[in-house]
Amino acid sequence: MSDAAELKKLVKQLQGLSNPAVRDIVALLTRLKTEYEVTEAILRESKAGLAVGKLRQHASKDVADTAKEIVKKWKTQVEKAKSANGKVQASNSKDRKSSVASPAGTPMSPTVPTSATRTSKSDGVKGGTGDTTRDKCIELLYDGLVMDSGAPIEQILKRAQNLEKAVYLNHNYAVSADYKSKMRTLFVNLKDKANPGLRESVVSGDLPVEKLSAMTSAEMASEERKAADQKIKAENFHKSLAASEQQAETEAFQCGRCKQ
Numbered sequence: 001m002s003d004a005a006e007l008k009k010l011v012k013q014l015q016g017l018s019n020p021a022v023r024d025i026v027a028l029l030t031r032l033k034t035e036y037e038v039t040e041a042i043l044r045e046s047k048a049g050l051a052v053g054k055l056r057q058h059a060s061k062d063v064a065d066t067a068k069e070i071v072k073k074w075k076t077q078v079e080k081a082k083s084a085n086g087k088v089q090a091s092n093s094k095d096r097k098s099s100v101a102s103p104a105g106t107p108m109s110p111t112v113p114t115s116a117t118r119t120s121k122s123d124g125v126k127g128g129t130g131d132t133t134r135d136k137c138i139e140l141l142y143d144g145l146v147m148d149s150g151a152p153i154e155q156i157l158k159r160a161q162n163l164e165k166a167v168y169l170n171h172n173y174a175v176s177a178d179y180k181s182k183m184r185t186l187f188v189n190l191k192d193k194a195n196p197g198l199r200e201s202v203v204s205g206d207l208p209v210e211k212l213s214a215m216t217s218a219e220m221a222s223e224e225r226k227a228a229d230q231k232i233k234a235e236n237f238h239k240s241l242a243a244s245e246q247q248a249e250t251e252a253f254q255c256g257r258c259k260q
Helices: 005-013 024-035 040-046 050-057 061-092 132-146 153-170 177-191 197-203 223-252
Strands: none
Touching: 005 040, 005 050, 024 050, 024 132, 024 197, 040 050, 040 061, 050 061, 050 132, 050 197, 061 197, 132 153, 132 177, 153 177, 153 197
16 A cells, blocks of 8 residues: 555544544544655645644644644655755756746746745746736735645646636626725635635635635634634623623612612
8 A cells, every 4th residue: 555545544534533532633643743754745645734734723732733743744854855856856957958948927837945935926926817906816815825835836826816716706707896805805814824724725625716705704714713703702692691680680679660
């Protein structure tokens, strides 16, 4: 069985846990951390990066911390592999001259920068619609999606272009104020450091861009944020209920005439 197949099998076990206890999740994550050496191809085929990445927002600190350690370790391994591969290719081509013309527009190389921060500018991508505003919006969406991602340039650009196209369609093919407002909302949520799961699900294709284009900020929020908001709502409800009960109790002892 290949490394990717073995990793995919373990990921399925992780995703298939029914009402998982924290210790069970941590046990599987520990195996992923200690037993596997990964490459970009293995991560892409097994979708392990997406599965583990989502757990960085887990309510359990042990689970979240372990997931973060794995993601950090895997990123280092992938970057080292790319660096080593780059050196080999440079060595092999050192004694021969080659001049390959690069096509105009967006670079189509699957190689991604190993710098900590990627942007549309660093990756050299352009919107490609011919409309200045729409192209700028596509580049902003790209900036949001590419944050801490190791996915190929063309994959992320395609997601950004399709997402902008879906929003453009939703606003009757007009670059209106509402269109621009939606783009700002999408960019802010995609760029949120506390919500890596949203970015990863869009880049992987698990969350269709058509669905994302119609989602509200509340729907795009991380599970951690949704849980916190729900807790606040529950607390406010209990406070209002207690206040109502106190008011009813006070009124029950008031004099009907003087209200004393």
